[in-house]
Amino acid sequence: MSFDDPIDAGPILGLSHQYFAYTTALAAVELRLFDLLAGRTLSEAEIRAELDLHPRLTADFLDSLVAVGLLRREAGGYGNTRLSDHYLREHAATNVIRYVKGAQFRWQNLLQALRSGEPLVTMKPAGATMDNLRQGKDDWRKFFAWADYLASARNVALARRFDWSGIADFVDAGGGNGTAAAHVVRDNPHVRATVFDLPNAKPAFEEQMARLGTQGKVSFQTGDLFADPLPRADAVLFGGMLIDWSEEQRLAMLRSAYEALRPGGVVLAANHMLDDARSANVASFMVSLNIMLVSKDGRVPLMEDCRSWLRQAGFARVEIRPLAQGESLIVGHKDK
Ligand SMILES: C[S@@+](CC[C@H](N)C(=O)[O-])C[C@H]1O[C@@H](n2cnc3c(N)ncnc32)[C@H](O)[C@@H]1O
Incomplete structure (x- = not known):
C-alpha cells in the first residue's frame, strides 16, 4: 500500500459498526428499555435512574438507538418508535426478542457448525421446530409473530407490486x-383467499383476522401440504416456504400447487434466493447460513434451482423478479 494506492478499510469498518449497532440494540432489549418506555417518554436522567446506568455512556447509548430507529427523542426525553414498540417489548404479543437472542447464540457458534457440518443446538432433523409446535411444546402465536416480522416487507410488496388483476382466488399454502x-x-378487494395450514395454526389465524378486520375475507382450510391436495385456485402462494425443507419436499409442494391450479394459473414463491453467480446478495447468504445453523435440510436455494424445480413441477414459463429486503419472487405459469 502507498499514498497513491490507499486501501480503504471502510467495508470492514462498516461490518464492525453493524455489529456494534446490533449489540447496542441487544443491550437495550436486555435492559428492557423498550418496556420501560412503553406509552411514555422519559429523560436520560430518569432512564439512568430506572435502569441503574452510569452517566458516562448513557447519552450516546440512547442517541445511537435514536440513530438506528429504535428510539425517538423529543422535548421530554426518549420514547419508543413504532418499530421497537411493536417488536422489542417483552410484553408485546408481537415481540420477537426470543428469536433475536436465539440468532445471537447461533452465530456465536458458527465455527462449530462450519467444522462439524451439523446444525447447532440439538442436531435435530429439519422440521424440529414444527414438531415442537405440533406437540404443543411451543407457542404458535410467538412463532407467527416471528414469521410476520420476517415477512413484513415481503407482504406489502407482494400485495402491491404483483399484478393481481387476473386472479379471482388464491391459496396461501403454509x-x-x-x-x-x-x-x-x-x-386487491376483488381477490378471495384461503389459508392452507396445519390445524394448530387456526386459532392464531382467527385472532389475526379479527385484529386486521379481514374476517370473512380470508378462509382457513386445514391440511397437510404433503398429504392433502390444495384447494383449486387461480394462484398458489408459498411465502418463505422454499427454504426450510428437503429438495424432495420442495418439489412435492410445487407439484401439489400445479395440480391445484386452474389452466393459466400461477404459482408464486417468495423468499430469499441466491443469485446464480453466487456473489450478489449479502442478506440472502446470511439467511442461508442462519437456517443451516439450525436445520439439516434448510438452505437458501439458487435462483437456477428454483427455476428447475418449477419446470420439473410442470410450469412451462418461469420468471424471477426482486421483491423486498433482498427477497425474490418466482412466478410459474401453468399453460392455459
Ligand atoms: C416459516 S412459516 C411461513 C409462514 C408464512 N407463509 C410466512 O411467510 O410468514 C411455515 C408455515 O408452514 C406451515 N406448515 C408446516 N408444515 C406444514 C404442512 N405439512 N402442511 C401445511 N402447512 C405446514 C406452518 O404451520 C407455518 O405456518
Missing part, C-alpha cells in the same frame, strides 16, 4: 396466521 393473505385481499 400461510400461517393469514397475514400475507390479509395484505393481498385488503389491497
Whole structure:
C-alpha cells in the first residue's frame, strides 16, 4: 500500500459498526428499555435512574438507538418508535426478542457448525421446530409473530407490486396466521383467499383476522401440504416456504400447487434466493447460513434451482423478479 494506492478499510469498518449497532440494540432489549418506555417518554436522567446506568455512556447509548430507529427523542426525553414498540417489548404479543437472542447464540457458534457440518443446538432433523409446535411444546402465536416480522416487507410488496388483476382466488399454502393473505385481499378487494395450514395454526389465524378486520375475507382450510391436495385456485402462494425443507419436499409442494391450479394459473414463491453467480446478495447468504445453523435440510436455494424445480413441477414459463429486503419472487405459469 502507498499514498497513491490507499486501501480503504471502510467495508470492514462498516461490518464492525453493524455489529456494534446490533449489540447496542441487544443491550437495550436486555435492559428492557423498550418496556420501560412503553406509552411514555422519559429523560436520560430518569432512564439512568430506572435502569441503574452510569452517566458516562448513557447519552450516546440512547442517541445511537435514536440513530438506528429504535428510539425517538423529543422535548421530554426518549420514547419508543413504532418499530421497537411493536417488536422489542417483552410484553408485546408481537415481540420477537426470543428469536433475536436465539440468532445471537447461533452465530456465536458458527465455527462449530462450519467444522462439524451439523446444525447447532440439538442436531435435530429439519422440521424440529414444527414438531415442537405440533406437540404443543411451543407457542404458535410467538412463532407467527416471528414469521410476520420476517415477512413484513415481503407482504406489502407482494400485495402491491404483483399484478393481481387476473386472479379471482388464491391459496396461501403454509400461510400461517393469514397475514400475507390479509395484505393481498385488503389491497386487491376483488381477490378471495384461503389459508392452507396445519390445524394448530387456526386459532392464531382467527385472532389475526379479527385484529386486521379481514374476517370473512380470508378462509382457513386445514391440511397437510404433503398429504392433502390444495384447494383449486387461480394462484398458489408459498411465502418463505422454499427454504426450510428437503429438495424432495420442495418439489412435492410445487407439484401439489400445479395440480391445484386452474389452466393459466400461477404459482408464486417468495423468499430469499441466491443469485446464480453466487456473489450478489449479502442478506440472502446470511439467511442461508442462519437456517443451516439450525436445520439439516434448510438452505437458501439458487435462483437456477428454483427455476428447475418449477419446470420439473410442470410450469412451462418461469420468471424471477426482486421483491423486498433482498427477497425474490418466482412466478410459474401453468399453460392455459
Ligand atoms: C416459516 S412459516 C411461513 C409462514 C408464512 N407463509 C410466512 O411467510 O410468514 C411455515 C408455515 O408452514 C406451515 N406448515 C408446516 N408444515 C406444514 C404442512 N405439512 N402442511 C401445511 N402447512 C405446514 C406452518 O404451520 C407455518 O405456518
